[in-house]
Amino acid sequence: MTNKSHTQHAISTIALATALGAALSMTSGPLAAEEAGNEKCYGVALKGKNDCKAGPGTTCAGTSKTDYQGNAWKYVPQGTCEKTASPTSPTGFGQLQEFKEQKS
Known part of the structure; x- marks a missing residue:
């Protein structure tokens, strides 16, 4: 794997992790409000x-x-x-x- 493709893969992985984290936080919103x-x-x-x-x-x-x-x-x-x-x-x-x- 070249440096350029390795960097692009790392950026894609970070973007996916960020999107997943955002989706999970939205689903727990109402529960978090009630628990608060x-x-x-x-x-x-x-x-x-x-x-x-x-x-x-x-x-x-x-x-x-x-x-x-x-x-x-x-x-x-x-x-x-x-x-x-x-x-x-x-x-x-x-x-x-x-x-x-x-x-x-």
Whole structure:
């Protein structure tokens, strides 16, 4: 192997390792957020600002159709969900489980 081809092989290997590392870090993102002292809180996300789950016809993050959607959650600091305002919630605060929105 010549110096030029050896260098190109080393660069290709580094690029592959970097891409693999980036892909792995993206898949562990939501888990890392939850482990970092956060909890899923339903009914507190604004339209299109949810972290995940937004009911039938949606895929995941950023797909909530309305503000304070009861089946869309957002990560909040542990222990703050049920203290966060949610005008569509039966209690007026975020919930740890999805809920059917109440209309005002």
